[in-house]
Amino acid sequence: MFFRTFDAAPGIRVAFTDRGAGNLAPRVGGDPGAAAVSRRALEAEIGVAPGALHFMTQTHSTVIAEAGYSPAPEADALVSPAGTNALAVLVADCVPVVLVGRGPHGEAATAVAHAGRKGVEGNIVGLTVEELRRRGAGSIAAWIGPSVCGRCYEVPAEMRDSVAREVPSTSSITSWGTPALDLPAGVRGQLEAAGAEVREPGRDATWCTLENEQLFSHRAVAQGRPVGRLAGLVWPHG
Numbered sequence: 001m002f003f004r005t006f007d008a009a010p011g012i013r014v015a016f017t018d019r020g021a022g023n024l025a026p027r028v029g030g031d032p033g034a035a036a037v038s039r040r041a042l043e044a045e046i047g048v049a050p051g052a053l054h055f056m057t058q059t060h061s062t063v064i065a066e067a068g069y070s071p072a073p074e075a076d077a078l079v080s081p082a083g084t085n086a087l088a089v090l091v092a093d094c095v096p097v098v099l100v101g102r103g104p105h106g107e108a109a110t111a112v113a114h115a116g117r118k119g120v121e122g123n124i125v126g127l128t129v130e131e132l133r134r135r136g137a138g139s140i141a142a143w144i145g146p147s148v149c150g151r152c153y154e155v156p157a158e159m160r161d162s163v164a165r166e167v168p169s170t171s172s173i174t175s176w177g178t179p180a181l182d183l184p185a186g187v188r189g190q191l192e193a194a195g196a197e198v199r200e201p202g203r204d205a206t207w208c209t210l211e212n213e214q215l216f217s218h219r220a221v222a223q224g225r226p227v228g229r230l231a232g233l234v235w236p237h238g
C-alpha cells in the first residue's frame, strides 16, 4: 500500500502510496466506486475516520486552499494550519510534495502540493512554503514523492528551454539523448530557495513513476500499466 512512510515530526506522519493502495482518483480509470473503496481502505490504514482524508480538485494552478471545507476545493496545494487535518495530493508523473512546518511552540502546520510542469513554472511549492510561514511556521521540512524523472520526461526542445529559462535546474536530457525536464530537481531547487529543508529528494530510478512498475504513471498507460493516481499524504496520529 505504501511506497514510503516517514515519521515527519512528533505526532505527524508522511507517506506516499504505491499501486497496492489502488487508484485513489474517482475522475480517472472509469470506476469511481473502486476509487472510493480504495480511499476508505487507505483511511482505515492510517487510522483516520472514513471521509476524513482531504483531497483537492487539482487543475495545474497555483491556487492554495485551506483544508476542512466541502466539496474538495479547486486547488493545487492544500494547507492544514494547525496540522489537524489529514491531507492528500494525487499524481501519476507530476511531483507530489508534502510539507511540515513547526511553529514557535512546536505545533505543526502541514501542506501538500501538486507540481507538474505548470506548477513548477508557477512555483507552487515556493508559494506553499510562504503560505505556511504566513500561518506561523518557522522551520519547514519537505518530502518530494515519486514522479517521472529527468531521464524519462521527454519534451520538445522549445518547452525544455522555456521552462529552464525560469527554473534552470529543470533542464535535462533523456537516457536516450533527447530534450527533457527534470521536475523533481526543479521542485527541490524551489523548495530550498524558499528556505525549506528537503528531507527526501526522491531522485533515484526507484522513485521514477515511469521506471518503477509498482507506481502509477500516466505515461506508462500506453505500455499497458493500469490507469490510476498515487497519493502523497500527511496526517496527525496518536
Ligand SMILES: [Zn+2]
Residues within 6 Å of the ligand: 148, 149, 150, 151, 152, 153, 205, 208, 209, 210, 211
Ligand atoms: Zn525515469
